[in-house]
Amino acid sequence: MTAVGAGRIEGAHVAADAAVAPRRKPVDWGALLVHALLLACIAVVAFPLYYAFIISTQSLQEVVQRPPLLLPSSHLVENYVDAWxxxxxxxxxxxxxxxxxxxxxxxxxxxxxxxxxxxxxxxxxxxxxxxxxxxxxxxxxxxxxxxxxxxxxxxxxxxxxxxxxxxxxxxxxxxxxxxxxxxxxxxxxxxxxxxxxxxxxxxxxxxxxxxxxxxxxxxxxxxxxxxxxxxxxxxxxxxxxxxxxxxxxxxxxxxxxxxxxxxxxxxxxxxxxxxxxxxxxxxxxxxxxxxxxxxxxx
Amino acid sequence: MKRTVFRSRWLPYALVLPQVAVTIVFFFWPALKSLQLSVYRVSPFGDRSTFIGLENFRTLLADPEYYQSVLNSFVFAAGVTGLSVLAALVAAGLATQKIRGLSVYRTLLLWPYGIAPAVAGIIFLFIFHPAYGVLPYFLSFVTAYEFNWLLKGWVAMTLVIVATAWTHLGYNIAFYLAGLLAVPASVLEAADVDGAGPVRRFTAITFPLVSPITFYLIVLNMVFAFFESFGVIDAVTKGGPGHATEIMVFKLYKDGFIGLNLGSSGAQSVILMAMVIVLTMLQFRYAEKKVTYR
CATH class of the missing domain: 1.10.3720.10 (MetI-like)
Known part of the structure; x- marks a missing residue:
């Protein structure tokens, strides 16, 4: 049962963290950097889906306009009904x-x-x-x-x-x-x-x-x-x-x-x-x- | 260990029957027929067939288009595997640093696995669209080169590789996270005490410990890229431009279903069968190792 084993080790991680926490400095720059990098990864991974979604809310004129409109528009319902x-x-x-x-x-x-x-x-x-x-x-x-x-x-x-x-x-x-x-x-x-x-x-x-x-x-x-x-x-x-x-x-x-x-x-x-x-x-x-x-x- | 068993003359057979029946009717019988087709010449309507030995293989191996498809398959598989395994290792390595909110990050990285490669391909097709896509638009500020996947084979190949790797990222991340979480916390903390920074901890401890998973994932991703990637090619490029993205599975479908060349498709099936057998053997070799490391 790997999932259970992994969970237990994860638990151990948390417990160890709590034990050493008082010795840590208040602002952990390393952790902040990791958060920032992870958010960047998520943004890259999520972009194609975001893009597909915003295009699905635009009118055809907005889709082909240059520079591209990278925000959602107001045609969501009619596009989905049309496609449907x-x-x-x-x-x-x-x-x-x-x-x-x-x-x-x-x-x-x-x-x-x-x-x-x-x-x-x-x-x-x-x-x-x-x-x-x-x-x-x-x-x-x-x-x-x-x-x-x-x-x-x-x-x-x-x-x-x-x-x-x-x-x-x-x-x-x-x-x-x-x-x-x-x-x-x-x-x-x-x-x-x-x-x-x-x-x-x-x-x-x-x-x-x-x-x-x-x-x-x-x-x-x-x-x-x-x-x-x-x-x-x-x-x-x-x-x-x-x-x-x-x-x-x-x-x-x-x-x-x-x-x-x-x-x-x-x-x-x-x-x-x-x-x-x-x-x-x-x-x-x-x-x-x-x-x-x-x-x-x- | 000796297990207690139930006794019945007929019950075990009844229990395995559904699975074994599906296996025989839809796997073994057609596989044997494929083997048989590969040594026959069959007329397009299937009414006449003549035994011709290895003639189908000889024709196939004399066909430059076939070599092109083999090469394309390897480029595609290497691209998808390299990109998605490497990106997953980086993302998973970050996600196992001792920080809060790990499960939220994990969810946000995992979901693309739910997307069919064909659907992902269609989304990337528009991102890469020469006239309306967002990527060529921004690239046009940097270079005058025309990134048109309808004309340039390598752009089309990049498109299908990126789309496929995107869908497979979450899968690889899931495996790495399971493996990385199994790296004992005490080992990492000992390294921490010894003054090893996060990068050093990763390269010296975590990476070697997950290398069996890496090999396993490489094999799995290769199998996926070789045998499960028909959809992305068919939905996006149809093998084009020219034959630039025609991978082996797509050529097999095209020659068999559209060209009705049953002999050649039989021979192509047999070659693919040999490849999948080798890859499955490798997969199970690494699967064993992966388990012992855990």
Missing amino acids: QKVNLGQMLFNSAVMAVTIAAGKIAISMLSAFAIVYFDFRGRMLCFWMIFVTLMLPVPVRLMSTYEVIGTLGWINTYQGLTIPLMASATATFLFRQFYLTIPNEMVEAAQLDGAGPMRFLWSFLLPLSWANIAALFVVLFIFGWNQYLWPLMITNTEAMRTIVIGLEGLIPRSGTELPTWNLIMAGAVMALLPPVAVIVLMQRWFVKGLVEAEK
Whole structure:
């Protein structure tokens, strides 16, 4: 449990600080400098988002004026409404949400089950299953591009939600995470459960699941963002406007012909709406996000 | 340690079935088909196929455009990895100095990870826009050089690298913060007592201690840049201008999906497969080391 360990050390930091504090000089110039540098880093990192936002509030004249106007203007509502209607953003946001939530929930569910089988059962082919799940790490979409498309076509899943989600549900990292976690659970607990007459499914449901919530939350945040930000897969699997996700649909706002006037304020409004849900999830669930990210990638 | 196990003839198979089924149908079967495609010549409509051995590979390796895409991939991966790992190390190093408000700073640095590289690419596309973008505007005061990504390949490459690195910064920062917070406070304080300044503490103690994480992150970022970066290229440059930003994954998509050259795309898939296997092996090597250092 790295997150817990790190927290403890962080706590030790604070305690040590408090102990030496009285010997320190009142103004810590070093700390002020670090604050200033950090604020500078944050400003650089935040600028692109700030810029996208202010452009999305400007009229087209303001967008193209020189020198550029680097402040928000008053056209926020009309731009967002225009963008929303122009490419049916509502439907695309809905599709993205379905895709992200289904993939995250599906990966967690099937990974919990297979990790449970691998840790708590002795069966023929156990290691084979484990290795098969592991090898999926080495088969990202591009290395099986055309033939996966063929499989989806054979199943008749082109342009369907199951086509968008089920093929992405295998997860080696989630399976490993649950496996690691189950291995930390004391054997006595299983024995006690067995003495009480609990079968395997009862044990999974009433003992393991309640203990797994922290891991589930952490994985959910990371996998939600993974699902939301998919690009190649929805581009391949969907071919109608109604099934597009927002990340690929956004591209439809950019004119490629050159005869059409590029409405950059609407494009930026679309971009802001495409990035807002996953960014909000990270900011609101930061603790789970960091835990999920750092532990799942082991 | 011997674990207590449950007994059942069929239950474990039922439990692994969903995952294993997805694995077989959508991973192993298509991967085998890719291997098979790479040694066949298939007519564009898929109705006829002839075994031709390594002919697809020979054609591919005689194609200068393919080498261009390999080179582009390496430039792109090195650029994204170098920029985002280095920037993350600096930012994370600052964020672990003993100051107040650390968690607020961390949040403010982490959020770009939520942004899809394609969406980030579109935002940077406008920042770099030759006529309306803010960056060429300010650069025009410094130099008369035209930073037009529609015409100059290296500008387009810089654009996609910066956009991708931006989204990946938060990811790297999260790993470094976890690692840097695990550097024992007592070690740093001992150095403090010995009169080592913050820079010296960082270079002599913190950096060596996080170097396993650095290697691990380099591999992870390479995997990401090689295999997960189709979106940013497709949304922003479509591989252009010319073939300047056509990375391997984009060429594979273009030859397979648009050119319907199944044999060549099969061969390209196999080469990518070899690369991802090597990178995954490296990843797990460093993952082990990372754990022992903690």
